[in-house]
Every structure is written in C-alpha cells, then in structure tokens.
Amino acid sequence: MFNKISDSRPVNHIKKTIIGRVIKKLIFSKLEEIPFIIFFTFLLTFLFTRFFIHFGSLNRIQEIIPVRGIFINGIHIHHLNFGIIILAVVGFVSLYDIKPLTHRKLSALYGIGLALTFDEFALWLKLENDYHARITYDAVITITLILLNIAYFPGFWNRMGKKILRLSHHFISLARQKVKPVIHNP
Secondary structure, three states: OEEEOOOOOOOHHHHHOOOHHHHEEEEEHHHHOOOHHHHHHHHHHHHHHHHHHHHHHHHOOHOOOOOOOEOOOOOOEEEEHHHHHHHHHHHHOOOOHHHHHHHHHHHHHHHHHHHHHOOOHHHHHHHOOOOHHHHHHHHHHHHHHHHHHHHHHHHHHHHHHHHHHHHHHHHHHEEEEOOOOOOOOO
C-alpha cells in the first residue's frame, strides 16, 4: 500500500518515463559528485536567502521568524560574513581531512558559504548595501553557470584546458624568441 502512488501503478514507474530517465540522469546520478553537491547547495542557499530577504523587506518574515537581522553594538552583521567564515573553515579542514564522506560534507558547506558570500556581491565589491543590485544577480548567474559546467561537462573542459595550455605555451615560446627590430632608413 505504501509503495504505490495509486492502486495500479508502482512508485518505480517514474524510472520508465522519459522525464523520469532525464531526472535520474541529471540529478540522481550526480548526487555523490562533489561539483554537483556544491552547485545544489549553492543554488538552494541562494534561493532561500533571497526568499528570506524578499519577505523581510515586506516585513512578513517577522511573523514566521522574529529576527530582523543580527546586530552587535549597533553594527549590522551581514550574511556575507557568515559565508566568509564558512569558506575559511572549509578551506582549512579540507587541507587536513581527505576522507570521501568528509569531502561531500565540506562540499555542501562550501556551496552554502559561496552562496552567502556572493548573495551580497554588490556589498563587498562596490560597498553598496543594495540587496537587489544587478551586479549580484550577474555574479550568481556566472557562478551557477560555472558550477553547472564543472558538474555536467568535466570532460569537455578537461580537453579544452589541455588545448588552451598548449596554445599558451606556444605563445610564450614565440614571445621568448628574440626578434630583431626592423629599422627603416628613408
């Protein structure tokens, strides 16, 4: 009874549909991979933070959570600061612990810290306290696209990286060659 959506169709019928196969391929096959975990937690944290900020600006969030912000001695502590702390802790711990389970946990924390930091991109780049600045959304879209590319197209970027590296070595070797200046006498 509990393993059926309806009396006639089992739960695993989703695997047989095209949409189910796409979802399985795009999401569930990536759940254990570090780049996907970073991408997923980054996106969820950013959306949650934006939701919180949106309803906070409408003064509706106080009905749900009675917090207006974090203030210490009259100074507003932005969530950017928590993102920086999380990124610093993740960076330090990742230098010492190399167990796969720890890496997955750290990747989730890294995605959270990255989202909290880049959610206030305008604040740390332009020193503007504008939660709806266009530059913040541009930065988050850029980070999202980079993380998607890392999660879903690692082979392509590995090949392209090698080609770019070879090309840069070629240009460096050309630049190192001594070229005699041409002097034109009139």
